[in-house]
Amino acid sequence: MGILVSLLVLSFLIFFHELGHFLFARLFGVHVERFSIGFGKVLCAKRVGGTEYALSAVPLGGYVKMKGQDDTDPTKVSYDADSYNVKPPWQRILILLGGPLFNFLLAFFLYYAIALMGANAYQPVIGMVQPGSPAKEAGLTKGDRILAINDQKIRTWDDLSGMISHSSGAIEMLVDHNGTLKDIVIAPRELEAKNIFGETVRKRMIGIGPSGAVTTVNYDPLSAFGYAWEQTLAASKMIVVSVEKLIEGVVPAKEMGGVIAIVQVTADAAQHGLVALFALTALISVNLGVLNLLPIPALDGGHIVFTLYEMLFRRPPNEEVVYRLTVAGWGILMALMVFTIYNDIARIAHG
Incomplete structure (x- = not known):
């Protein structure tokens, strides 16, 4: 059942991405020849309004084939009025941005739904106090619940951590200590900690540390917009920084996961309920949006670079160069796919 849910999630994410390209193409009058979920041999198809809607054999992606645009042969062009090639560069860029944009929109809607259903978060309950720390000196102990900082209510551990790290000078905390309310004045210090990439950072x-107890935070329909916006931005930033750390070598390449890993974690999230599944789907959707904007010729980002070149230099890039770069881009993507699948299999083999 979990694998079936994973495949449905992947198919839905691909569909939504390609839907963005499709709608922007139709908005600007570009004829879409085929809208396919999956690559390779077409398993079934139905033609509606001049567009063939297809389900293909390899469910690891999808594509929208527009008139005058062919990734398998970039030299194939059409100069008909409803062709992709004849549209102004700014319209072509918007068509290319449509897919990633829909990935971000989908993530936003999923986070919004999570906010209405009840978002899971760590409770602001202390599970550990470091010796010699400001908290130890102020008398905070394991099990204390932080209710407010500087008269601002604290609902989650993220609220607590964020207010401390962005504070200046001493702060006043309202603490529930075994049912007794205590006002504590404490001065945060810059201390060393490890971030999610294992790097040592300094912050106030x-x-x-948290106890690990989880709470459900409910939002009204209006405040849910703020939560969805913040979570979408945070997820986007995390993916961008992750790519940067991967390039820098901070994150080892062996940590990269492929489609097998996605299926595994999605199946696992499905076992933990709808909120967990929505949260993971939103994160994968943001991941797809960010990665598709990378300037690799076979991706949307690569096509955007070519189109920006045309806008800047008032002429399209050399067809032979575009073709060679696109083939190289596909080579890079295929190599990455094989490498990540190898990583997935190695992880499974080592338990």
Whole structure:
């Protein structure tokens, strides 16, 4: 059942991405010849309004084939009025941006739904106090619940961590200590910690860790917009930084996962309920949006670079150069796919 859910999630993400390209293409009068979920041999298809809607054999992607645009042969062009090639560069860029944009929109809608259903978050309950830390000196102990900082209500551990790290000077905390309310004044200090990439960073802290207890935070329809916006931005930033750390070598290449890993984690999330599944789907959707904007010729980002070149130099790039770069781009993507699948199999083999 979990694998079936994973495949449905992947298919839906691909569909939504390609839907963005499709709608922007139709908005600007470009004829779409085929809208396919999957690559390779067409398993079934139906033609509606001049467009063939297809389900193909390899469910690892999808594509929208527009008139005058062919990734398998970039030299094939059409100069008909409803062709992609004849549209102004700014319209072609918007068509290319349509897919990633829909990935971000989908993530936003999913985070919005999570906010209405009840978002899971760590409770602001102390599970650990570092020796010699400001928290230890102020008398905070394991099990204390932080209710407010500087008269601002604290609902989650992220609220607590964010307010401390962005504070200046001493802060006033309202603490529930075994049912007794206590006002504590504490001065955060810059301390060393490890970020999610294993790097040592310095930020204002008081030397406490969460207990791991989880709470459900419910949002009204209006405040849910703010939550969805913040989560979409945070997920986008995390993916961008992750790519940067991967290029820098901070994150080892062996940590990269492929389609097998996606199926595994999606199946696992499905076992933990709809909120967990929506959260992971939103993260994967943002991931697809960001990665498709990378300036690799076979991706949307590569096509955008070619189109920007045309806008800047008032002429399209050399067809032979575009062809060779596109073939190289596909080579890079195929190599990455094989490498990540190898990583997935190695992880499974090593438990």
